[in-house]
Every structure is written in C-alpha cells, then in structure tokens.
Amino acid sequence: MSKTIQMPALSPTMEEGTLAKWLVKEGDTVSSGDLLAEIETDKATMEFEAVDEGVVARILVSEGTEGVKVGTVIAIIAEEGEDAAAVAAGNASAPKPEAAPKADPVPASAEAAVPTAAPKAETVPAKAASSDGRVKASPLARRLAEAKGIDLGAVTGSGPSGRVVKADLEGAAPAAKASAPAPAAAAAGASVPMAVAAQDFGIPHEVIKLNGMRKTIARRLTESKQQVPHIYLTVDVQLDRLLKLRGELNAGLASRNVKLSVNDLLIKALGVALIQVPECNVQFAGDQMLQFKRADISVAVSIPGGLITPIVIGADGKGVAAISTEMKDLATRAKDGKLKPEEYQGGTASLSNMGMFGIKQFEAVINPPQGMIMAIGAGEKRPFVIDDSLQIATVMSATGSFDHRAIDGADGARLMQVFKELVENPIGMLA
Known part of the structure; x- marks a missing residue:
C-alpha cells in the first residue's frame, strides 16, 4: 500500500516552511534514512530523511514552494512490488484534495491579504462613508486632508465607490472643526505600508517580499516591545x-x-x-x-x-x-x-x-x-x-x-x- 510523505515539523514552533529542494525525483528508490528534501524554516535549512522504503511515485509539492503547512502531503511513496506508475496515476488521487489547499504556493499570511483588501471594499455602495461611518479615502488624501484641516466627510469622492482621492481635495475649504476626525485619520495613515505611501507620492521603489526569517523577526520583536x-x-x-x-x-x-x-x-x-x-x-x-x-x-x-x-x-x-x-x-x-x-x-x-x-x-x-x-x-x-x-x-x-x-x-x-x-x-x- 502506498504511503504519503508529509511536511515535517522540524522544530517545536514550526508551523510552515519552504520546500527548498528535492534531493530525489519521481521513480527513485529510497530506503529508510535516505535524504529526501531540504526544508527551510524561519531560521535554518534542514535535511529531511525518509522513514519508509519504496519508490517515489509522485511529488505533489514542487521545490521552491513557500508557506507549506506542517502536515501537508508533499509526496507519495509506492511500496516494494507496487506499480509506481499506477500509484501516481490512480491511487495518488486520494490525498490530493487534502494537499491542494495546504500546498498553495501563496502563503496564507497578512501580506497576502493586502492586495485583496481594496477589491473587497469596492463591493459597498458608492458613498463617501462606509457602513461603519468611516470615510473612504486614499492614504494620500487622508494625509493631505489632515495637513490642511479638511473634513473628509464633507468631500464628495470621485474615486471607485465614492473613494476620496487627492484630486477631490483641490479647492476644498478647511473645516471649522477638523480636529475631531484627525486622530482617526492619523491612525489610519499610520497603518499604511511604506510601499503604498511611496507609490502614492510617485517615489521610485521596489517591493521586496519578506522571507520567513524576516516575518518571524518582525512578529517577535513587535510582541516584545508591545508586551514586555x-x-x-x-x-x-x-x-x-x-x-x-x-x-x-x-x-x-x-x-x-x-x-x-x-x-x-x-x-x-x-x-x-x-x-x-x-x-x-x-x-x-x-x-x-x-x-x-x-x-x-x-x-x-x-x-x-x-x-x-x-x-x-x-x-x-x-x-x-x-x-x-x-x-x-x-x-x-x-x-x-x-x-x-x-x-x-x-x-x-x-x-x-x-x-x-x-x-x-x-x-x-x-x-x-x-x-x-x-x-x-x-x-x-x-x-x-x-x-x-x-x-x-x-x-x-x-x-x-x-x-x-x-x-x-x-x-x-x-x-x-x-x-x-x-x-x-x-x-x-x-x-
């Protein structure tokens, strides 16, 4: 009977990793103790050994795939005497539904959610204020409105779904009581990623994807300064x-x-x-x-x-x-x-x-x-x-x-x- 190879937990805190390199290919015969792959955690690259012997019938997760969750099926091993081709073609279909969502090469992280935030917001009616009363505006428009003392709630937005953009602020008069929404605007602006702000201002830049180590450093040090x-x-x-x-x-x-x-x-x-x-x-x-x-x-x-x-x-x-x-x-x-x-x-x-x-x-x-x-x-x-x-x-x-x-x-x-x-x-x- 064929056996599945799962993404291992190489440390007590590991939740996901990068399948950096396969050291075997489909059709190779492996024995217990043979090296199968190199796995990158947030701190190191470690070698992963085979526990069972048999023939590599199918590799389900390609090398270089990031964000592979621990427990995801990454390969199938056919036992001795079993038809590896048949396992790959037929019997391998069982674990696929389980493996597919887990081996999604796009990490299920906060970074992956950023690009989808704007399209979701566009599904609301085209009004300047959202259902929770918060005015929809671009980060640049918020900063300019705060600097000029303009009440965003009084500005008609021309952007998608009524979003207030920079052009809408031209000619807008400062509000008499612009101080009330300022804290909320400042808080919203503070959470904007630096790359977005640079793009708004037209500053040449490049987007650098965070590796697992940098994400871990950012998370742990933020927790340290907030909680300790x-x-x-x-x-x-x-x-x-x-x-x-x-x-x-x-x-x-x-x-x-x-x-x-x-x-x-x-x-x-x-x-x-x-x-x-x-x-x-x-x-x-x-x-x-x-x-x-x-x-x-x-x-x-x-x-x-x-x-x-x-x-x-x-x-x-x-x-x-x-x-x-x-x-x-x-x-x-x-x-x-x-x-x-x-x-x-x-x-x-x-x-x-x-x-x-x-x-x-x-x-x-x-x-x-x-x-x-x-x-x-x-x-x-x-x-x-x-x-x-x-x-x-x-x-x-x-x-x-x-x-x-x-x-x-x-x-x-x-x-x-x-x-x-x-x-x-x-x-x-x-x-």
Whole structure:
C-alpha cells in the first residue's frame, strides 16, 4: 500500500516552511534514512530523511514552494512490488484534495491579504462613508486632508465607490472643526505600508517580499516591545586589562589554533555575572517566574536575510577557549543555514555586540521569553578618571535591557555592576 510523505515539523514552533529542494525525483528508490528534501524554516535549512522504503511515485509539492503547512502531503511513496506508475496515476488521487489547499504556493499570511483588501471594499455602495461611518479615502488624501484641516466627510469622492482621492481635495475649504476626525485619520495613515505611501507620492521603489526569517523577526520583536516593559541600564567599562589578558591568552593558545575575540570574553563575563546575580537569570511566565541554574547565552549573529541567535550552553562554566571554538563553529553554520533547532532555540539571556560597526551605545530589544539582553558598544579611547587623575583609557558602553515584570531595577543594576567588575578585572571570571 502506498504511503504519503508529509511536511515535517522540524522544530517545536514550526508551523510552515519552504520546500527548498528535492534531493530525489519521481521513480527513485529510497530506503529508510535516505535524504529526501531540504526544508527551510524561519531560521535554518534542514535535511529531511525518509522513514519508509519504496519508490517515489509522485511529488505533489514542487521545490521552491513557500508557506507549506506542517502536515501537508508533499509526496507519495509506492511500496516494494507496487506499480509506481499506477500509484501516481490512480491511487495518488486520494490525498490530493487534502494537499491542494495546504500546498498553495501563496502563503496564507497578512501580506497576502493586502492586495485583496481594496477589491473587497469596492463591493459597498458608492458613498463617501462606509457602513461603519468611516470615510473612504486614499492614504494620500487622508494625509493631505489632515495637513490642511479638511473634513473628509464633507468631500464628495470621485474615486471607485465614492473613494476620496487627492484630486477631490483641490479647492476644498478647511473645516471649522477638523480636529475631531484627525486622530482617526492619523491612525489610519499610520497603518499604511511604506510601499503604498511611496507609490502614492510617485517615489521610485521596489517591493521586496519578506522571507520567513524576516516575518518571524518582525512578529517577535513587535510582541516584545508591545508586551514586555523594558528598562535600560548603561555602564561604561574599561577594557585595557581585558585586552592585555586577551593578548596573553592568545599567545599561549597559538599552538592550539585558537584565537580569542573580545566577544568571547564578554560572553564568559555575562555568563558568570548571571550566576552571581541569579535574580536576572530568569524568565517571566505568567503567574510564576523561572530562575535558571545555568547561563545559556544567545549570541546575536547577522546572516543574509536577518538575525539568528546561536546559543553557548553553560557559558558560565566553560573555558574561554571552548567558548571561542564553539562560537566560530556556530556562527559559520548559522550563516550557512545549518544550525539545528536546539542550537538557536532557548537560552536564558542574550548578548548583542555592534562594536565592530563603530556603534558607541545602543538599546537592544529583549528576545522573549528571555528576561534580559546585553548590548555592547565599541571599545574606544576616551578620557577616563583613573586613580583620581584624568587619563586615556579604552572604554566601551554596555547597556542591559531588562524585562521589568521579572527583574527589578536594583537587581538589573547589580548585574551591570558585576559585569563591569568582571570585565575590568578579568582574571576573576577565569578562576
């Protein structure tokens, strides 16, 4: 009897993916463990193995198809001795009705709904106001009306179905009480995609389709800023001793082909600091909090198309050479899209370093459900008071973003203080 191959869930949170590439073709014989396809999730590209053996009778979802829902039938395998051609021609018809809507190459997303919004609105009678009393107008007309103080409700629209357009506002007099509808107009204008606004103004532009990673980043960071009350704490940290120690360690590690970066040492410092201030190694979980006994540091890595945070597990207890070797491997595989889900999902806190771009100081957005993220700026020569005298020192600014639901300001300040002390006296974190 033929067997169906379904779109797998390659991570606990995966709901859909892109069938990037088929590694087999119709008519190929496969055995358990053979690679069937490459699946792109929102974070990585992973290989999908066969569980059963047989002949690939039919491929139902072509490679390159995006938005394939988990559980969608993507192929049919004929068992040994079964006529693969007959399965493809006849028996394969059973799963097709189920697979067709799921394998729709157009993702069922908010973006897909944007182009259909206007045609739906055109089905109402040609009046300036819709059934809910809201005036129909183009985004440009709304902005111009707000700027000129024109009451859109008093303007006769010449656009489709009575829609008010720019030309209708020419010669229209400002309303005496134009302030009332202004908030609604402003709110409506604020929700207009930037590409639409550019098109209205005739500005040359191109529409860039969001990939799965960018959609996930947009959704998660929006949720973070809307739902997580951030508190930001900044300290200036002297780096001279850390840089000196790094040079000495690299000299000793040269024979092992290990070269420490400043970031490797900062990962270690944050891991140790979180163990020393356990009140910050936490996650908010509704009516309870989770306090962790190990510091797993998610490190922000920029990759084509977005950002990913591979995790250094147990950074507090690892040597800096081990952290360095592990980070190089994780970063390389992250850029190749080859990380396993468990290598970038989880973590108890995050570290984001933009010092290599010359950024002096910034405030990072917390990566939920984590409770904090450390933002690292560039180390630079600055006037600095040392032993009551003004000297020149290498200094960086570090800013901690904390979830104020779980972490009090005083506890966040203690973590920043401990982190500063560890970086300025780095021998302490290696003991």
